Amino acid sequence: MSNGKDATENSSQMTLKESLDECMEALDLFLNNHFNESLERLRPRANESMYHALIYATVLEMQAMMTFQHDDISNAGNTMKSAQEVCQRFRRKNQSLSLKSAGDSLTEEQLHAEVCYAECQLQRAALTFLQQDDNMVSFIKGGIKVRNSYLIYKELHSYIQSHDSVKGPSHIHLEGGILFGIGAFNLTLSLFPARILKILEFAGFSGDKEYGLSQLHDGATVMNLRSMLCGLLLLCYYTFLTFILGTGEGDVADAEQLLKPFRLRYPRGAIFLFFAGRTEEIKGNIDEAVKLFEDGCKAQHAWKQFHHMCYWELMWCFTYKRVWKMAYFYADLLSQESRWSKAMYVYMKAACLSMLPVDEARPFGENEIELFRQVPSFKQKIAGKSPPTEKFAIRKARRYKAQCPARLPVPVLEMMYMWNGFTMIRKRPELTEGMMQTLVEAERTLLESPENEYSVDDRCVIHLLMGLCLKNQGKAQAAEDCFNKVYASEKKIRFDHYLVPNSLLELSLLYIDQGRRDEAVRVLRKAKNNYKDYSMESRTHFRVHAALAKLKADQEEITHL
Structure with a gap:
């Protein structure tokens, strides 16, 4: 038995x-x-x-x-x-x-x-x-x-x-x-x-x-x-x-260590080429990243979705380099092939074109104002819900409904912030310098234009992004001043309410870098508790949580010393 x-x-x-x-x-x-x-x-x-x-x-x-x-x-x-x-x-x-x-x-x-x-x-x-x-x-x-x-x-x-x-x-x-x-x-x-x-x-x-x-x-x-x-x-x-969802401090060394055996075993594996590209991007090696994402597309043709992931990263790589037409090209490919968020892709196409000089010919004869106007019509629901970044794009594109719209000053850079792209270029001074030039020009244009209902919001967008560039350049005091300017304009902001909690978040991260722990905690709590119902709120909450967790970890380390 x-x-x-x-x-x-x-x-x-x-x-x-x-x-x-x-x-x-x-x-x-x-x-x-x-x-x-x-x-x-x-x-x-x-x-x-x-x-x-x-x-x-x-x-x-x-x-x-x-x-x-x-x-x-x-x-x-x-x-x-x-x-x-x-x-x-x-x-x-x-x-x-x-x-x-x-x-x-x-x-x-x-x-x-x-x-x-x-x-x-x-x-x-x-x-x-x-x-x-x-x-x-x-x-x-x-x-x-x-x-x-x-x-x-x-x-x-x-x-x-x-x-x-x-x-x-x-x-x-x-x-x-x-x-x-x-x-x-x-x-x-x-x-x-x-x-x-x-x-x-x-x-x-x-x-x-x-x-x-x-x-x-x-x-x-x-x-x-x-x-x-x-x-x-x-x-x-x-x-x-x-x-x-964090403060932009991915551990690249750990990622590379982890990738090594997989890359040896699957040298043409599209998934691993993609992650290898992403690690180069984080290190600021944008050209190497571009090559790996392109290789990832060539490695297989069975699943187009892998191509779309690579196109998305390539769009950002060319954004960091301010090669607007190439960034537009990948946004255009995505808008034709990927069904993740057509509203987002069309917004990015319009955003890239709006960065070109007014008199420069647009690819395929497209016009950014027309594209911005189309964005809301592509709103979709994934299982009954719209992705938050799509909602953000639709909100931003609304102002183009007007007969003579007030142009968005730097829509690509603003969206780049939403995906934490400024941390990607911090190791590359020339890329940060390029972004700073773009922001200085945008600020000059704003100052020379007549005031309108969006003027304060637009100036605050530029201050927030300038603060990030100055932080990358190690100019802490100037960065702090920029974030504080946004906070000081809180009562005057009419549409982009996300700017204040995010400026406070960035201010706290600056304080953390300077070892100003108590001030960082105070500002983070303000960002977390005093604002609600703004664009991309959950993402900001995740980042605030990550910053508080980082402070707690640092404090524990100090205690153990």
Whole structure:
């Protein structure tokens, strides 16, 4: 009798091992740009094997995250839901018992089913957040999925630590799954301001950023099914999240270290060419970045979405260099090919053209005033919501409705600020100097023009951006004066209410650099508590939270000295 039981367990372990091996091969194909072959390898068993189901849905989710198209997001969500149902079939029957009390009766397969089930929930929650706009309350729906997933990971984590002896042949993949989950939770939750965490029902819980990073690093550096997921999440964090939701201090050295083995193994892998381009961009090596993004486009033609990610970065690279026609060219390509946010792309096309001298011929005979007027007509809703940057572009373009519109002074540079682009050029004095010249000219034009209802707002936009350039140039006092000018104009600003909290945020970051800790905290609290209902509010709150977290970390370091 016992022999029969052993045979069943062995065959089940064999199946688990086989399915893990096949999924590793499918991921390998994916990372070598064979996207469709990867999906074809996974699809046949996606209804019977938990790992095939999970990885198949994961690849579709990556596609959805690149396209931001409602159909793709919806398809990925449904596939991930089906994958979760497949995992459920393999889970232990008595879910009311904790893993600890279920004890040693758990098979290796049941442990894997727990981690796969938690991962499906985590990824479904990520998709839910992807569908939301900037409204804080919209985080609730994903919160319940996140909470369940988090509790499973927590249980698994303590279970495998207390059961050192239970190490089946596929243990490395199980451990990788737990490292990914615990790491992803700690890292992403550390980015969230407390008010969002409360909405997510994580009252009193805050992610430990350093712990999350270390868990993901462990997961990325040991060869297992989740190494790539751990690696990609870390690369996203170092090269994007720290800029878009943080204070713009991505750890490039860590990103490069992480990329090295992936680049050796997948030299033409489009994903890794893209991240390599992004690390060069952060270092200020704009020409090298351009070459890598162009290589990323040449490396594969199966998924156009990769091209769109590269076009987006190329548009910014040429913006930093003030080569407006090339920046326009990539915005134009995006407006034709990508459905993420046509309003944003058309706005960027108009914004680039508006930077050219009035008498210079426009490419394709286009006219920026006409383009700005078209922006609102491209407003879309992703799963019922418009992206916040699109709302911002539509608001800014409104003034062109008038018969004789008051022109936006530096729309490209203003949008560049929204994506934290001024931190990209801080290591390149000549690029900052170029931006400063553009701003000085824009200020002169404003002063020479008759006053209108937008004049104060426009001057404040220029002060904020000049402050960033002066900070890059190490002229701290002059930068401080610029940010304070915006704050002093608070009562006179009529439309661009985002300028005051953001100027206070930038002022606090300047104080942090100068070691003026108490002043920084005071200004950050003002930015956080005194303003609401302005453009891109959530993004500002994320950045304020990151600045406060940085101060706290610095203080702890001082205490430990």
